[in-house]
Amino acid sequence: MALLQIENFSFSYPRSAQPALQEINISVEKGEFIGITGPTGAGKSTLTCCLNGIIPHFQGGSYQGRISLGGASIFDRSPAQITRLVGSVFQDPEAQIISPEVEQELAFGPENLGYPPAEIEQRIGKALELAGIPGLRNRPTVNLSGGEKQRVAIAAALAMLPEILVLDEPTSELDPVGTDEIFQVLNLLNKKHGLTIIMVEQKTEQLAAYADRILVFNEGRIALEGKPRQVFARRRELEEIGVRIPQVARLAGLLGGYERCTLPLTVEEGHLYLERILRR
């Protein structure tokens, strides 16, 4: 059975004429890295709110269909249960860190769930290590860089030992180096530790390199879905929707297509692609 199953799910915010999500079907296996992209207002953040309990616990509205995590309906679970199962990382590094020190930030969730101090200590150490930031443990949170803050937010989520990590544009306020660091950490968590990841992201270059599957949202629906190479080959549809395709893929399209070889998505693949067509 899939770890996360979203079936015919639709959601409308209170007093809004148009549903924010319509007839969404997604099945996520344990260990998958799902990338979600799409234009503004497509419903991407709304979906993450349905996964992390903000909807229905802190935001009204009406829904149809079903979302189940580990076999049980997520909307039947309490906020505390959801926080334990679903780790959340948001867009704004400033808005989600609440403690003055990194160690406290990581202890906050496990303390709230009443774990004994030895267990909390062990979780903090492990989470810092997994997020690649053991050196930040005793730092005040106020003077961390944006990228460091986002890795602290990831570590705080990991300290809860979640079943799934849901990130909503975690790199949108970061510079390229900070962005790469986040993707490196996520890739390691996914590939080496088997963590299931759902990431909303506009940076399609990196999504193409790391995600197993891409979902393109548009106007509350899933417009395109598939492996990165399948999805990013649909250049015209993506342009119409307003999704940027990885530049290497665009270049391959401009240079005369990629029917006979596979669509290059990363710089390394672009290099091989160019060698091939130059040899011809």
Ligand SMILES: Nc1ncnc2c1ncn2[C@@H]1O[C@H](COP(=O)(O)OP(=O)(O)OP(=O)(O)O)[C@@H](O)[C@H]1O
């Ligand atoms: N709290 C709310 N109340 C009413 N409508 C909302 C609320 N939040 C979002 N919406 C509407 O729901 C739709 C989907 O918004 P959502 O924030 O999920 O889009 P998004 O894909 O995350 O966009 P972005 O790329 O700009 O973050 C939009 O039409 C938006 O205006």
Ligand SMILES: [Mg+2]
């Ligand atoms: Mg959003």
